[in-house]
Structure formats: structure tokens, C-alpha cells
Amino acid sequence: MIYLDNSATTKPQDDVLKAFQTVATKYFANPSSIHRMGGEVEELLEKSRTQIASLLGVDRHEVIYTSGGTESNNLAIKGVAFQYQNRGSHIITSQIEHPSVLEACRHLEKVGYEVTYLPVNRKGEVSVEQLKKVIRKDTILVTLMHVNNEIGSVQPIGEIANVLQDYPKVMFHVDHVQGFGKISIPYNHKGIDLITISGHKIHGLKGSGCLIKKGQVNLMPLQHGGSQEDGYRPGTQNVANAVALAKAMRLSMEDAKNYHQLKSLKQTIINELQSYKKVMINSSETGAHHIINFSVQNFKPEVLIHAFSDEGIVVSTKSACSSRQNEASHVLLACGKAESDASTAVRVSMNNHQTKEDIEAFIQAFRNIMSKYEKIMG
Structure with missing residues (x-):
């Protein structure tokens, strides 16, 4: 995993x-x-x-x-x-x-x-x-x-x-x-x-x-x-x-000397997410390098998280303290995000030793998930 x-x-x-x-x-x-x-x-x-x-x-x-x-x-x-x-x-x-x-x-x-x-x-x-x-x-x-x-x-x-x-x-x-x-x-x-x-x-x-x-x-x-x-x-x-x-x-x-390396990894993820019309990126490119938050239209976050898990990738929703509560993220709502995006957000968060291979695996898993999703949704 x-x-x-x-x-x-x-x-x-x-x-x-x-x-x-x-x-x-x-x-x-x-x-x-x-x-x-x-x-x-x-x-x-x-x-x-x-x-x-x-x-x-x-x-x-x-x-x-x-x-x-x-x-x-x-x-x-x-x-x-x-x-x-x-x-x-x-x-x-x-x-x-x-x-x-x-x-x-x-x-x-x-x-x-x-x-x-x-x-x-x-x-x-x-x-x-x-x-x-x-x-x-x-x-x-x-x-x-x-x-x-x-x-x-x-x-x-x-x-x-x-x-x-x-x-x-x-x-x-x-x-x-x-x-x-x-x-x-x-x-x-x-x-x-x-x-x-x-x-x-x-x-x-x-x-x-x-x-x-x-x-x-x-x-x-x-x-x-x-x-x-x-x-x-x-x-x-x-x-x-x-x-x-x-x-x-x-x-x-x-x-902390390794932290700057996460900038390119974050950008790699953002570039991939931007290629999908049904994906909304909630994190700013100018924010911290280690956190990327995004939403997939009409895709419940718990379903997406389990789908990632099946692909060998561990991601999460909002704060772990409140991730089991089925409500929209107060953070995203405060940022002016739509209720639909604020209630379907998924978070990817890296550590200072995350590798390029890890992110490539994440991207491949996301592609697999979206391919199945698009076939179902049409």
C-alpha cells in the first residue's frame, strides 16, 4: 500500500x-x-x-x-x-x-x-x-x-x-x-x-x-x-x-530539506487532475506542497477512497477528526466552494520522503478508477 x-x-x-x-x-x-x-x-x-x-x-x-x-x-x-x-x-x-x-x-x-x-x-x-x-x-x-x-x-x-x-x-x-x-x-x-x-x-x-x-x-x-x-x-x-x-x-x-521536492510531485498530480472535466481542484497551487484537495463530480468521497484502497493507495477526506461525519467541509465552504464540491472532497497528503514512483502509482490508480467511473456514468 x-x-x-x-x-x-x-x-x-x-x-x-x-x-x-x-x-x-x-x-x-x-x-x-x-x-x-x-x-x-x-x-x-x-x-x-x-x-x-x-x-x-x-x-x-x-x-x-x-x-x-x-x-x-x-x-x-x-x-x-x-x-x-x-x-x-x-x-x-x-x-x-x-x-x-x-x-x-x-x-x-x-x-x-x-x-x-x-x-x-x-x-x-x-x-x-x-x-x-x-x-x-x-x-x-x-x-x-x-x-x-x-x-x-x-x-x-x-x-x-x-x-x-x-x-x-x-x-x-x-x-x-x-x-x-x-x-x-x-x-x-x-x-x-x-x-x-x-x-x-x-x-x-x-x-x-x-x-x-x-x-x-x-x-x-x-x-x-x-x-x-x-x-x-x-x-x-x-x-x-x-x-x-x-x-x-x-x-x-x-x-525539511527534502520538502521542496514535493512541489514538482504536487504539480504532477494537479496536471493529471486538470485533464478531467469532472474534477475540481480545491487546493491552490501556491499553497503548501504536501497537500492536494480535489473533488470528483457525482462521486461520493467514501466510494472514491475505497476505490483507491482497492488499487493499493491510501487517501482520505477532510480532517481525520471529522472524516466520519457525512457533511460538507467547513473549510471548502468558507473558501466559496459549491456544496457539491465541499461534500465530495478527497485529500492527498505527502511526507518529505514521498517518491516519484508513489505519485505515478497514484496517477495510474486514478486513471483506472476514472475509466470505470466514466463507463458507468456514460
Whole structure:
């Protein structure tokens, strides 16, 4: 099987698995314990934290270990909202965010916060000028996804960070889950306050991730207990996961040098799709190289996905978190796509080691599927 669903999850690298297994079996003591074994484990934990901080150019105390993207997003958004509610209750996000951001914002609306959902253009991009217009005196947070997980649109994070530097009381959170190891952002930019990173999207392990919380930011913790992670994320740390995350992040940043190769692979796919009148390409050619979203007229996405599977190709629909829900993509609707296209979308998502042969196999599979489809539809 050729796996082209890397935006949903990735295959863990062997070195990451080895790191996890070694720590889990040899360094299993509680890092908070004061005996020698506990001290050795704590040293490993902090060494990994220092490695992650060094990769990003931030302070080691700014790295908070979490279980992944959803927890990091919730901790950032709700943590800021509750911590700074005396400053205001207005939050700005976009219409095309991941469910872990949208649902967190909707929850806050239920308890008295006001959320502005920025529109996007047909490419799935927010307007920096529009963002400036909606900032208010009571705005406390802007939370935006760097690379969209469904269509690959890329937001101008650096430019937005520059703007928000003029608003020191407005925190800026970036959901960097789909961008890390592919498209970099200025991690140490003073205008960026919080950054979400997930391990299983970068050939790491599920249940691993971190939230970068700059030193000037305080958060109201979502859980209460011990003083682990400076009290922001209490509970016994999963040190094996932390070590594996640091390893995955380092390897992912090294592999980022291969990312530019995906541009030609994406174009090869687009060229093939454009040869069919009944295919609508939903991703912009100027978006991220690793994600291509398209729809086939009158072809249910689940049927198309199963047809690809029969051909030995793994693709998916929208976000894996909501792919089992039979409804149109909120991302594509926000981009102005027709309901018919938004409800029949299929996503191809590559990793940095995808080969030309993989894409040739995908194209041949698509040709086989479309040949059968056209015979049936006439």
C-alpha cells in the first residue's frame, strides 16, 4: 500500500520508536521522585526539553509537554481566555480552523466570550488588513492555523506577528501542527506567544506534542494537581514520549530539506487532475506542497477512497477528526466552494520522503478508477 494520508498521521520513524522503547524500559521511574533513579529520568526529561528549545531558538522553560495538537490548542486558547478575562473577552480566529480550535472557541462563546471568525479568500487565506480592522480594545487572543490540514493554504504568520507586536495585550497563538518540519515560522518572533506542535504528524508518536509558551505569557491551567510542567500541565510526565518527541522534531527539521521536492510531485498530480472535466481542484497551487484537495463530480468521497484502497493507495477526506461525519467541509465552504464540491472532497497528503514512483502509482490508480467511473456514468 502507498500511504498518502500523512496529514492525518505519519508512520513513526525507527529511531523514534527505539528512543521510546529504551526510555520506557530502562528509565521508567517517576521523574518527580527524589531517589537516584527519579533523578536520572528527570535529567532525561530536561535534556529533551533543552533539545526542543534549541531547535526552535526559544528558552527551555517555554516548552510544555502535552499529549498533542488538541490538548495544546485547548490549553493555549482556554488558558489565555481564562487568565486574561479581566482584560477583555474578545477572541479572533478564522473560519477554516481545526475542530480543536473551533470547538474550543464555541465553548468559550457559551460562557460569555465573543469570537470573530475571519473569512478567507478562495485560496483559504485570511486578510491581514481585515485582521487589523477587527482588533478591539477588549481583544485578548488571535489564534490561527499556519498550514490548513484540508487544503494546504498557508497563512502569513510572520506578517501577522509583525502587526500584533503593536498590540502587546493581544496574545498570538499559532497552530503549527501541519507546518512543522515543512514550512518554518519565526519561532522566536516577539509577536508570537504560543505555538502548537504534534508528534504524530512528524513521524513521531501519537499522544505526544508540546505547546511553546513564551515567557511573557501566563495561562490558566485546564487541569489541577502537581507542579509538573510549571503547573500548566500537572500529572506525571511521559518521559519516553518526551524523548521520542525531541527525536522526531530533530529528524523532521533535518528532513525539511527534502520538502521542496514535493512541489514538482504536487504539480504532477494537479496536471493529471486538470485533464478531467469532472474534477475540481480545491487546493491552490501556491499553497503548501504536501497537500492536494480535489473533488470528483457525482462521486461520493467514501466510494472514491475505497476505490483507491482497492488499487493499493491510501487517501482520505477532510480532517481525520471529522472524516466520519457525512457533511460538507467547513473549510471548502468558507473558501466559496459549491456544496457539491465541499461534500465530495478527497485529500492527498505527502511526507518529505514521498517518491516519484508513489505519485505515478497514484496517477495510474486514478486513471483506472476514472475509466470505470466514466463507463458507468456514460
